[in-house]
Amino acid sequence: xxxxxxxxxxxxxxxxxxxxxxxxxxxxxxxxxxxxxxxxxxxxxxxxxxxxxxxxxxxxxxxxxxxxxxxxxxxxxxxxxxxxxxxxxxxxxxxxxxxxxxxxxxxxxxxxxxxxxxxxxxxxxxxxxxxxxxxxxxxxxxxxxxxxxxxxxxxxxxxxxxxxxxxxxxxxxxxxxxxxxxxxxxxxxxxxxxxxxxxxxxxxxxxxxxxxxxxxxxxxxxxxxxxxxxxxxxxxxxxxxxxxxxxxxxxxxxxxxxxxxxxxxxxxxxxxxxxxxxxxxxxxxxxxxxxxxxxxxxxxxxxxxxxxxxxxxxxxxxxxxxxxxxxxxxxxxxxxxxxxxxxxxxxxxxxxxxxxxxxxxxxxxxxxxxxxxxxxxxxxxxxxxxxxxxxxxxxxxxxxxxxxxxxxxxxxxxxxxxxxxxxxxxxxxxxxxxxxxxxxxxxxxxxxxxxxxxxxxxxxxxxxxxxxxxxxxxxxxxxxxxxxxxxxxxxxxxxxxxxxxxxxxxxxxxxxxxxxxxxxxxxxxxxxxxxxxxxxxxxxxxxxxxxxxxxxxxxxxxxxxxxxxxxxxxxxxxxxxxxxxxxxxxxxxxxxxxxxxxxxxxxxxxxxxxxxxxxxxxxxxxxxxxxxxxxxxxxxxxxxxxxxxxxxxxxxxxxxxxxxxxxxx
Numbered sequence: 001x002x003x004x005x006x007x008x009x010x011x012x013x014x015x016x017x018x019x020x021x022x023x024x025x026x027x028x029x030x031x032x033x034x035x036x037x038x039x040x041x042x043x044x045x046x047x048x049x050x051x052x053x054x055x056x057x058x059x060x061x062x063x064x065x066x067x068x069x070x071x072x073x074x075x076x077x078x079x080x081x082x083x084x085x086x087x088x089x090x091x092x093x094x095x096x097x098x099x100x101x102x103x104x105x106x107x108x109x110x111x112x113x114x115x116x117x118x119x120x121x122x123x124x125x126x127x128x129x130x131x132x133x134x135x136x137x138x139x140x141x142x143x144x145x146x147x148x149x150x151x152x153x154x155x156x157x158x159x160x161x162x163x164x165x166x167x168x169x170x171x172x173x174x175x176x177x178x179x180x181x182x183x184x185x186x187x188x189x190x191x192x193x194x195x196x197x198x199x200x201x202x203x204x205x206x207x208x209x210x211x212x213x214x215x216x217x218x219x220x221x222x223x224x225x226x227x228x229x230x231x232x233x234x235x236x237x238x239x240x241x242x243x244x245x246x247x248x249x250x251x252x253x254x255x256x257x258x259x260x261x262x263x264x265x266x267x268x269x270x271x272x273x274x275x276x277x278x279x280x281x282x283x284x285x286x287x288x289x290x291x292x293x294x295x296x297x298x299x300x301x302x303x304x305x306x307x308x309x310x311x312x313x314x315x316x317x318x319x320x321x322x323x324x325x326x327x328x329x330x331x332x333x334x335x336x337x338x339x340x341x342x343x344x345x346x347x348x349x350x351x352x353x354x355x356x357x358x359x360x361x362x363x364x365x366x367x368x369x370x371x372x373x374x375x376x377x378x379x380x381x382x383x384x385x386x387x388x389x390x391x392x393x394x395x396x397x398x399x400x401x402x403x404x405x406x407x408x409x410x411x412x413x414x415x416x417x418x419x420x421x422x423x424x425x426x427x428x429x430x431x432x433x434x435x436x437x438x439x440x441x442x443x444x445x446x447x448x449x450x451x452x453x454x455x456x457x458x459x460x461x462x463x464x465x466x467x468x469x470x471x472x473x474x475x476x477x478x479x480x481x482x483x484x485x486x487x488x489x490x491x492x493x494x495x496x497x498x499x500x501x502x503x504x505x506x507x508x509x510x511x512x513x514x515x516x517x518x519x520x521x522x523x524x525x526x527x528x529x530x531x532x533x534x535x536x537x538x539x540x541x542x543x544x545x546x547x548x549x550x551x552x553x554x555x556x557x558x559x560x561x562x563x564x565x566x567x568x569x570x571x572x573x574x575x576x577x578x579x580x581x582x583x584x585x586x587x588x589x590x591x592x593x594x595x596x597x598x599x600x601x602x603x604x605x606x607x608x609x610x611x612x613x614x615x616x617x618x619x620x621x622x623x624x625x626x627x628x629x630x631x632x633x634x635x636x637x638x639x640x641x642x643x644x645x646x647x648x649x650x651x652x653x654x655x656x657x658x659x660x661x662x663x664x665x
Contacts, residue, residue, distance in 0.1 A: 002059050002085075002102050004052065009096030010041060010574065018059065018100075022052045024093055043578040043605045044068045044094030052085065052100070059085045059100070067603055068094060095577045188212070188328055192335040197400065201335065202235035205328075209308060210239050212324065215290070215316035216308040222256065223296075223304035223336070231256055231304060255293050259305050265294035265329070267322040269315045290316035294329040298337050306332065357411050360418055364425050370618055375410035377614035377662055381653065382406055384660030385610070390652050396606060401575035406607050409582035413611060416562025424552050429501045430540045436501060439537060443494050446522040446532060450486050453523055454479045493517045493532065503547035514541060560587055560596050582607045586615055589648040609650040616640060616649070617663055633663065 002018040016022065016038055023037045026045045040049075046066040053060050060082040063070040070077055071092035077083050089100040188208050192201070202221055209219045220236035258266055268291050291309040295302045306329050310316035361368045382398050398406070417425055423432065431439065458479050462472060496513035518538045521529040533541070540549060548556060560583075567580035585608040588594035590601050620636035631639070637658060644651035657663060 002052075002054075002100065004038065004091075005099045005101060007097040007099055009094075011038075011096070018052050018054070020054045023048065024050045024052075040093060040096050042094045042096065043581045043607065045096070047602050049093055053082070055082075059102070061085050061089070061091065061100075066093075067599075095574070189331060192331050198336075198339050199235075201339075205306075205332065206235050206237040209237070209306075212328070213292075213308055213317065213321060215310055215313065217310045217312070219306070219308040221296075221304060221306050224302070231260060234304075255291065255307065256305065259293045259295050259307075260302050263295055263297055263300070263302055265292070265322055265326045267292050267317060267319065269317070289314050292317050292322050292325050294322070294326045296329050296333040296336060298330075298333040303333055303336050303340075305329070353408060353411055356415065360415055363422055364417065367622075370622060371411050371414055373618045373622065373665070374413065374611070374614045375407050376665070377617060378410040378611050379403060379407050380660065380662035381610050381614060381657055382607075384656050384662050385606075385653065388652075388656045388659075390655065392652055393656065402607075405576045405578055406582065406610065408576060409579045409586075409607065410611050410614065412567060412579070413563060413583040413586050413615065414559060415566055415583075416559035416564070418566070419562035420555055420559050424548070424555055427547050427552065428503075430503060430543050430547050431501050431537065435537065435540075439497065439533075440494065442532065443490050446530075447483075447487055447490055449522050449524055451483050452525065454483055493520065497533075497541065500541040503543075514538070557587070557595050560584060578605070578607065581605070582611060586611045588612070590650065591647045593648065606650075606653075609653055613640065613649055613653055613657055614662075616643070617657075621663075637663070 004016045004018055004022065006012055006014045006016075019036075021036055024045075025037065025039065025048045026041065027039055027047055044067075046064070046068070048064045049066040050061065050063050050070045053062060061070070061072055061077065062082050063077050063079045065079045069079075071090075072083055073090050074092075085100050085102075087100070087102040091098040091100060188205055205221070206219060210216055213219075216239070218236070218238050220233050222231040223234045224230075225232045255266065258264075289310055290313060291307065293305055293307040296304040296306065306325065308317075308325065357371045361371065382403055385393055386397050388394070388396075429436070458476060461467065461475060467475060493513070493516075496511065496517060500511065500514050518531070518533050520532045522532065523529050543549065546553070564580050564584035567583060570579075572579050582605060585594075585597070585599055585604055588597065588599040588604050588608065589612075590604065590609075592598050592600040617636055617640060620631045620639060621633060622630055640649065640654055640657070643649045644654045
């Protein structure tokens, strides 16, 4: 038998038995036996990506025609070709790093051959794969198990168990109760290292605190509020459940000041009779009897405190309880400090992303705000999908990290516009401003040339026939009338050009007026004839849609590839690894008519499909495009609906977009 070890990726540490066949793909829904599938959720992984197959005493790897390919020994393997696998073979599927292990199975290979290199996990000429130091820490798990979390601080369980049993009286030393308490303390330690959401962490501590302290009736955590400078309750719980009303949270400022000011843990067996607190009104009014409170202290900084109390029973806690509470608070303080540092990093990165978007949009003030609006619509639609009742979307759920990943992809989806020349990016009409100014000058020059030609004809006539003053005046008036008529005609031509210069969103034919202008010529002073419109001007003025020439449109469309190239340079952490790929495909269409890769249907992730709808809607309604005013919401939704009926966007997501009103700002 063989096994596959996950070194890096969302399932790092997991090991999977490979008996006869194991498929690797983005979902297990496409296979008749999901137990033979390693499902990887990353966007880079195709639905049916690769498989490992046993052939006699040998195992082979096959890429199933995936979009992003499969790496063996650092080299991409050809699709649908069988590659022998040897013990320690190094495999990469998207961002997931795998090691193949043979347990008692000999894999016959020929030394020095390409097959031998593939079987050993290396490609010809490449270095042998480096074994991850994490192998020694991995645990064998199956589908109903989870990876053991990293723990920043741990409790010496055996020593603690002996100390607790030694200090308890025989009547109290019930082994079951001791084990229950120890298990709860261990769970707190694990939660402190494993959970990355502060609210979830505090809630978990509140749940376990009553198993650790069986006599506790109430508990709460206070944290320092940097805005107010005060310590405020952030989590509270009673033995029967959460405390939601402020008056139920027994917060004595006397005790808080004592713990925070002196940075000490305190234990009062009977607060009503304690000389330190007996005269304090808050102790009496809040019915506090036995109470323990310990600071969340790290590097001499008090981050908050954790308090447990019993309002009816004195002597509910002892000094050993206080030691345990202080130890829990010490671990919690480390976790909270890590949360603060992590939040600082998140805020710093968030600021960088926003500053980057502002910098890009500053190059094109016309579309300023587009990326932020698209991010807002995208996030709303993703959250609406979580609660959608449509059959195909019921299994789709986005966690906090996935929502953040999608939001960053939406904010940065147009970042590649930094690589587009500014005059192309900001082109408002079919002709650039300097081109239109030159064209207007040519019209005026044409009129001057025509006037000059007519007056030369008048002078030639006078020299030939020696007209009388009256006849000369009549001839001059006729000539001036012709010039006025020709001037009016040229003004009409210029008006036709001005109208043709305005971009449109619908296709239309070439106007007769523009054809007439293209055939018009005027003589210069040497008698050479010139067209009013050059071939390039005529071509630009007859663009079917928009303001861009085919070459300029290709340059604009290249911003998607520029975005992908830029985003790939950022070392996105695991939960955000899909940002470049989500942004890269936001102009793809389900029928394959999009760009830049012409992806179809299942090749486009649901995150990208959500982003696409948000992007199209804002482009239609914002009114910030140079070639059109903003459409109404109804008009834009009609266009999106038509795109869905034509199979170009996801019609189910479109329905959720409408039902949830995710488009409302």
